[in-house]
Amino acid sequence: MQERQDRHVLDAALPAHWGTWQRVKNTALYGIIRASFAIFRLIPFPIARGIAVFVGNLAALVDWRDQRRALANLAIAFPEASRTWRFGVFRRMFVHLAISAVEVIHTERFMTGPHAIAVSDEGRRLLDQALAEGHGAVLVGGHIGNWEICGQLIAKAGYPITSIAKPLYDPRLTRLVHVHRSAYGHRILWRGDAGVAKEILRLFKHNGVLGLLIDQDTKVQGTFVPFFGKPAYTPTAAASFALRTGAAVLCAWAHRVDGVHQIHFERCPLPQADDHDAAVALLTAHLSARLEAAIRARPEQWVWLHQRFKTKATSVDTEAAALNNRVRAVSNGLGGTTP
DSSP states (O other), rough: HHHHHHHHHHHHHTTOOOOOOHHHHHHHHHHHHHHHHHHEEEEEEEEHHHHHHHHHHHHHHHHHHHHHHHHHHHHHHHHTSHHHHHHHHHHHHHHHHHHHHHHHHHHHHHHSSTTOOOHHHHHHHHHHHHHSSSSSSEEEEOSSHHHHHHHHHHTTTTTOEEEEEOOOSSSSHHHHHHHHHTTTTTTETTTSSSSHHHHHHHHHHHOOOEEOOOOOSSSEEEEEEEETTTTEEEOOOHHHHHHHHHOEEEEEEEETTTTTEEEEEEOOOOOOOOOOOOOOOHHHHHHHHHHHHHHHSSGOOOOOOOOSTOOOOOSSSHHHHHHHHHHHHHHHHHHHHOO
């Protein structure tokens, strides 16, 4: 079933519109990525992590374009903070991303042996409780902490998790990512491929877990909900699937604390609303608020490089006021807290 659904994406040839120079450039980049992956696998993790810290600190100083974008996002999220504080978050974010890349290369370190990470008893209780209801579960997260390892840990713990991913610009990189992500049983459905919708419905029918990240402004069905006090276009698929199928909804994210990954799970009750679209907006707002709380707890472990607010609401002032009132009502009604 998995092979049939993925065949179109994983067997894709290089894009026909690539010119000679683009093919040469992207082939060289692909080779560098493969070589770097192989080299860093040979380097002991503590040494590789030290290299990542150095590279992350250096990148924060020389990457002016990403620095401007990240500092602009941080100014929106933390207007009361000083520029020095925001730059500190930006620098630590680069270090975090570099360490995360090394952790991904050394994934097996976190899956087996003395450094293995396990889903906590509380996390298992919440997942087991959700699946015991028999309608499957939607696991909602963001690009928080090391999200790649988080998904694999859940799969290795024995939970039938499937995620939807967007193919990369180079089919060779898509195949490389697919092999890595699926190594411990994490199933991947590729967006845009034939049969994805049927596979998702089949997943819920068989009481599976669908993992979705909703913290980025992408070209998918979405709505505006508050995010750090500003309307942000947010994917609604997680809320829509849950409300249509009766699947349980959980938020999940992983924070690195003193070098140890801690995976947090929490159950999110479904809102009671007669109108489906209104319920989707309310649930999406609540989920976004919970992810915001996780980001506020450790802001350096979120990807501030993304253009989170690129899609504009038709009337920002009106939308912001209305949406903030809605998310407060959601948090009160669902037992959550608004950051």
